[in-house]
Amino acid sequence: MSQDLNIKQSATDWWSKVKAGQVGALPALLGLLVLCIVFGTQSSVFLTPGNLANLLTQAAAVIVIAMGLVFVLLLGEIDLSAGYAAGVCGALLVIMITKMDYPWFLAFPISVLAGVLLGAIIGYLVAQLKIPSFVVTLATFLAFQGLLLLLVGEGGTIRIEDPVILAVENKNLSVSYSWIFFLLTAGAHLLSGLLKFRKRKKAGLVDNLFKLWVIKTFILIAIGTLATWALTVERSNNPDLVSLRGIPYVVPVILVLLVGATFVLSRTSFGLHIYAVGGNAEAARRAGINVKMVRITAFMICTGFAAVAGMIFVSRANSISPTTGGSSTLLYAVGAAVIGGTSLFGGKGKVSDAILGGLVVAIIDNGMALLGYPAGIKFMVTGAVLLISASIDAVSRRGASTT
Amino acid sequence: MASPILSLKRVNKSFGPVHVLKDVDFSAYAGKVTALVGDNGAGKSTLIKCIAGIYTPETGEFIFEGNPVTISGPRDATALGIEIVYQDLALCDNLDIVHNMFLGREEISGITLNESSMESLAKKTLDGLSVRTVKSIRQKVASLSGGQRQTVAIARAVLWNSKVVILDEPTAALGVAQTEQVLKLVRQLADNGLAVIVISHNLNDVFQVADNIAAMYLGSMAAQVEKNSVNQNDVVRLITTGAQK
Numbered sequence: 181m182s183q184d185l186n187i188k189q190s191a192t193d194w195w196s197k198v199k200a201g202q203v204g205a206l207p208a209l210l211g212l213l214v215l216c217i218v219f220g221t222q223s224s225v226f227l228t229p230g231n232l233a234n235l236l237t238q239a240a241a242v243i244v245i246a247m248g249l250v251f252v253l254l255l256g257e258i259d260l261s262a263g264y265a266a267g268v269c270g271a272l273l274v275i276m277i278t279k280m281d282y283p284w285f286l287a288f289p290i291s292v293l294a295g296v297l298l299g300a301i302i303g304y305l306v307a308q309l310k311i312p313s314f315v316v317t318l319a320t321f322l323a324f325q326g327l328l329l330l331l332v333g334e335g336g337t338i339r340i341e342d343p344v345i346l347a348v349e350n351k352n353l354s355v356s357y358s359w360i361f362f363l364l365t366a367g368a369h370l371l372s373g374l375l376k377f378r379k380r381k382k383a384g385l386v387d388n389l390f391k392l393w394v395i396k397t398f399i400l401i402a403i404g405t406l407a408t409w410a411l412t413v414e415r416s417n418n419p420d421l422v423s424l425r426g427i428p429y430v431v432p433v434i435l436v437l438l439v440g441a442t443f444v445l446s447r448t449s450f451g452l453h454i455y456a457v458g459g460n461a462e463a464a465r466r467a468g469i470n471v472k473m474v475r476i477t478a479f480m481i482c483t484g485f486a487a488v489a490g491m492i493f494v495s496r497a498n499s500i501s502p503t504t505g506g507s508s509t510l511l512y513a514v515g516a517a518v519i520g521g522t523s524l525f526g527g528k529g530k531v532s533d534a535i536l537g538g539l540v541v542a543i544i545d546n547g548m549a550l551l552g553y554p555a556g557i558k559f560m561v562t563g564a565v566l567l568i569s570a571s572i573d574a575v576s577r578r579g580a581s582t583t
Numbered sequence: 584m585a586s587p588i589l590s591l592k593r594v595n596k597s598f599g600p601v602h603v604l605k606d607v608d609f610s611a612y613a614g615k616v617t618a619l620v621g622d623n624g625a626g627k628s629t630l631i632k633c634i635a636g637i638y639t640p641e642t643g644e645f646i647f648e649g650n651p652v653t654i655s656g657p658r659d660a661t662a663l664g665i666e667i668v669y670q671d672l673a674l675c676d677n678l679d680i681v682h683n684m685f686l687g688r689e690e691i692s693g694i695t696l697n698e699s700s701m702e703s704l705a706k707k708t709l710d711g712l713s714v715r716t717v718k719s720i721r722q723k724v725a726s727l728s729g730g731q732r733q734t735v736a737i738a739r740a741v742l743w744n745s746k747v748v749i750l751d752e753p754t755a756a757l758g759v760a761q762t763e764q765v766l767k768l769v770r771q772l773a774d775n776g777l778a779v780i781v782i783s784h785n786l787n788d789v790f791q792v793a794d795n796i797a798a799m800y801l802g803s804m805a806a807q808v809e810k811n812s813v814n815q816n817d818v819v820r821l822i823t824t825g826a827q828k
Binding site for chain 2: 379380382383384385447448449452453455456458459460462463464466467468469527528
């Protein structure tokens with residue numbers, strides 16, 4: 181019977197899933213498409229290669245914080261201090277490099293380790309003392325803000341000149357390396373997918389998802405080709421003076437994080453336990469899962485990602501300031517995860533959601549600035565989009581529970 | 584009657600000054616359904632929690648497959664092949680059937696989950712229980728009906744070649760058709776050679792599915808009798824007065 185499961189069958193399966201409330205990334209994808217069309221037709225600059233590269237580097241730090249937040253949101257918890265955790269870890273990085281003359285390859289891992297430790301403290305307070313994560317991270321939000329102020333010094337900024345750290349947000353892969361990077365990524369994606377399906381076929385399991393996967397992969401590779409091509413076009417105003425071509429270094433950085441985090445969440449038992457704890461913590465406990473350890477580890481991963489985001493902030497601003505990671509950073513990151521389809525109620529979401537949602541947030545920011553709207557309107561529109569996503573999440577949950 | 588796979592002798596359990604189980608004897612037999620009945624507060628739940636290792640009784644003997652054993656934690660019970668299906672089922676709605684069945688005991692190859700091996704084994708188990716109502720074992724538990732959820736919880740309990748399966752009020756929240764379906768499954772478990780212990784308040788269900796009836800009254804075992812030797816009135820009398828005929 182497995183042979184006659186065709187595309188139509190898988191499409192109707194998928195549609196019934198959507199109707200049952202498992203909308204996943206669909207709203208974010210549609211939103212992304214609508215936003216691109218609206219801004220693309222309204223602004224002559226929006227769809228240029230220069231702006232595309234700009235958009236990616238703008239969105240990078242928020243996306244990375246959001247990717248870490250997904251782990252915590254999956255448990256139904258929240259980390260309000262992830263933004264300032266990024267600031268603190270960024271400050272540690274800058275201080276180690278500029279004042280203590282550490283090389284970047286030593287300073288960066290230490291700053292990430294510091295982030296993981298901060299996460300362990302938060303996780304311990306939440307899991308062991310059972311203080312609601314909202315309260316714990318509200319406290320650490322204030323504490324990290326103070327710590328950052330102490331580290332950087334009031335009103336001051338510390339500049340950084342390390343070429344490797346600066347390259348992440350300011351330099352690009354060469355054109356040939358950009359294409360090699362794209363081909364390697366696409367090849368790895370194809371190979372891992374094909375291997376998975378071959379293994380299932382060998383085990384004699386029914387599969388109606390294969391053709392859907394082929395279509396999805398085809399679209400992904402088409403978009404990837406287009407983006408790589410756009411990014412390898414010359415985007416400098418004065419190419420004779422300085423050439424600007426290629427994929428920004430931050431893209432492979434995010435991709436490595438995405439692959440790593442997705443692997444952990446979808447292929448390992450630890451990832452399954454995160455979903456289980458988020459879905460029904462009591463059932464997970466009775467099944468013998470160490471719920472406390474899962475909670476603590478999720479917070480450690482979250483602030484670890486925030487530390488990487490801190491490095492990206494530093495690279496983009498060429499410096500650290502007492503407001504790095506502050507103001508709307510964390511709210512944008514939570515918004516990104518939720519807009520992408522991660523549930524605030526726990527148990528549902530993917531790391532790739534953070535990227536989709538982060539792009540939506542960044543496109544609103546970028547596109548409305550290009551159209552000359554004041555910052556006030558930008559915040560209000562972003563707020564409205566977040567509210568719509570949260571409503572979709574809440575309504576789809578209701579849809580799922582009544583079937 | 585054949586010798587029991589599990590028998591408890593003179594088990595006592597107190598919570599502070601409250602003597603909950605008083606010299607309770609209880610036996611479960613392979614291939615038989617034993618119904619555990621009794622009023623609220625009679626000690627049914629405490630008794631099965633002692634069997635499952637959640638509580639440790641103060642005194643009393645446990646004999647499993649002819650050998651005396653001590654159960655001092657849920658893991659000991661699991662290691663012997665005793666599984667319990669709680670009334671709330673303890674399923675994760677956001678996970679699919681396969682992941683729920685293997686939760687906490689996933690099959691691993693290297694560092695990754697061995698999805699295909701888990702899926703095949705889950706399928707085999709469900710087929711072995713003659714379960715045909717589930718469309719796909721990769722669907723999320725949230726989308727299942729009450730009876731199907733009960734089925735998944737039971738299938739999880741028998742997945743581990745368990746020998747004794749305890750079901751706490753398996754039909755309490757179900758409609759007529761689904762109750763029928765679950766009772767059939769309970770019978771199937773016993774026919775597959777397992778010892779099944781069912782807690783139930785519904786005497787119709789008990790008389791339909793059980794081979795043995797153990798009635799508790801105020802912390803004591805009023806009687807453990809064969810179903811064919813009693814009628815519903817006898818059982819009601821055992822439950823309400825503790826007196827045998």
